[in-house]
Amino acid sequence: MSLLEVTGLSKHYAGRPSLVQRVTRDPGQVVRAVNGVSLAVERGEVLGLIGESGCGKSTLGRAILRLHEPSAGRVTFDGTEVTALAPPALKAMRRRMQIIFQDPYASLNPRRTVAEIVGLPLALHGIASGEEAREITARVLERVGLKAGQLDRYPHQFSGGQRQRIGIARALVSNPEFIVCDEPVSALDVSIQAQIIALLLELKRDLGLTYLFISHDISVIGYLSDRVAVMYLGEIVETGPVAAVLDNPRHPYTQSLLSAVPEIGARRDKKARVRLQGDLPSPLNPPKGCKFHTRCPLATGICRSAAPETRDLGGGHSAACHRLDEGLSLLEGGR
């Protein structure tokens, strides 16, 4: 059994209805930020969730932890249905499921010391208090590469990379099994980013953690994930082992995403590049049929009318596209 199982998870946000809509009881526009997502994360693995801004990847991460209450679907963690838990039981469960946020500036309270920020989960979950809590906090700080002597400092006294270490310490202090890493390195400079990635991988190995790693950066996802899920407009379009998805992408969106990444060592003239037309459609008014059809060079009649089913391609690799069987590829040579 997988550690985390997500089935048909949706998160819809209702737009503010107009006066006419209120009078006529028309529900108005709905943003389907996450729409019927199913995925599983095995114990001890890193599932990389990749997608462009607005595709719903952060909302999915938060809906899994019920930081945003899902609109529909089920989340099961280690056999317990998280989506059915009453508040006290949910709180107890959150001790085992944590999150690291993207912005190391906005996610730490500027008026609290590091000891207070990192120690808060200990108090919330009744794990420890007083001197004992301080000792645990100091140990965790050292674990993430900070010093125990920095306990009484405030967030503004730290650099961006150090703040992200504080955020990691806060997630670790309750001794969780599973962490949603929501773009934890996107706001950092390259050399600092590498330090944080190395730290996250080391912690995973030493503490036996499981990560859902959300990022828009394919290089980061490709480097540290065991499996990858690709998201577009609220839906998972392709998923599979990292090597299968990156080396043999089957969905046209994954193919164009990969070809757009500027690479070191690949000269522009020698590289096959898929040029997508247009921008991401508005999730307020998503296209009918396959949501990618408005930008897909391979789209035909059926793509405009019917949403494709997710199909198993063997070896844990699956994709949702009508034209999978035709062996088409946007990448040169159809590799």
Add this chain to the structure above:
Amino acid sequence: MSVLLEVTNLRTEFATRAGLVRAVDGVSLRVARGECLGVVGESGSGKSVTFSSVMGLVRSPGRVAAGTIHFDGRDLRGLAPEEMRAIRGRDIAMTMQDALTALNPALTVGEQMAEVMIAHDDTLPSARGARRSAIRDRSVEMLGLVGIPAPETRLRQYPHEFSGGMRQRIMIAIALTCRPQLLIADEPTTALDVTIQAQVLELISDIRARLGMSVVLITHDLGVVAEHCDRVMVMYAGQVVEEGPTDQVIGAPRHPYTRGLLASIPRPALRGQPIRPIVGQVPDLVGLPPQCRFHSRCPLARQGCLVQVPMLPAGPGRQARCLRLEEMS
């Protein structure tokens, strides 16, 4: 190739409460006609301030304290403010990282494009009607050039009515309106998604080839440089640490910082292998000693490195600021 922009020993300082910050400290560079120069560095390395200095856009408490800036044979530092204003926008144009804050939210795109032409273009007809239609025609042409569909309609819209990628294109269109000889693009794609980034970068490369313009591409992404730039300049803590043809610098870096930066980039091909980050952090720019600025983080540092290090020749067309560059090859 003839040199279009030449900067020598530029020093730009900011007076802060903590002390004097030399954000740019002795930077020299050249951009040839038609060339694309990549400028790479992390936050605070001085890459944006260098080119704000070139544009004459450094404001108090900052000031250009020393150095020369020659553009197309003219000494920009010696120019009066109104002469500089005439060059800025017409001969040198700069696009900013964040298009939403750089564009005026209260004016339509068409009005913002017209402003530039009215300020800089002497070839516009003087009769009112003819002038108007000339401005309109050129605006439509420029928006078409940067790939914005239905330009006639879009001209009447405001910046908030465009997506992030479209706004970045509008800034490029405005920058290109007067056919500048040099385009300085400051992180043109950092705020954009990867598929849109590819579109914008290809657009800049296309236009550069078509108009024979020079481009300075400021970025933190070495992948972008590898694919789009002829030469690259790597900056660290206010100084240039390495400079040369892109393929050579990226293929065989001669400065330990460049090497560390390249080793820091996670790549799918390196899956399972440990990543080797550069240890420590960028030094505080206040009161820096004159020695090598990278030495506290450098795996090759030794006692002899605690001296002022100049840019040293590192092969044809290449330079690096490292005493041990021979050992790096």
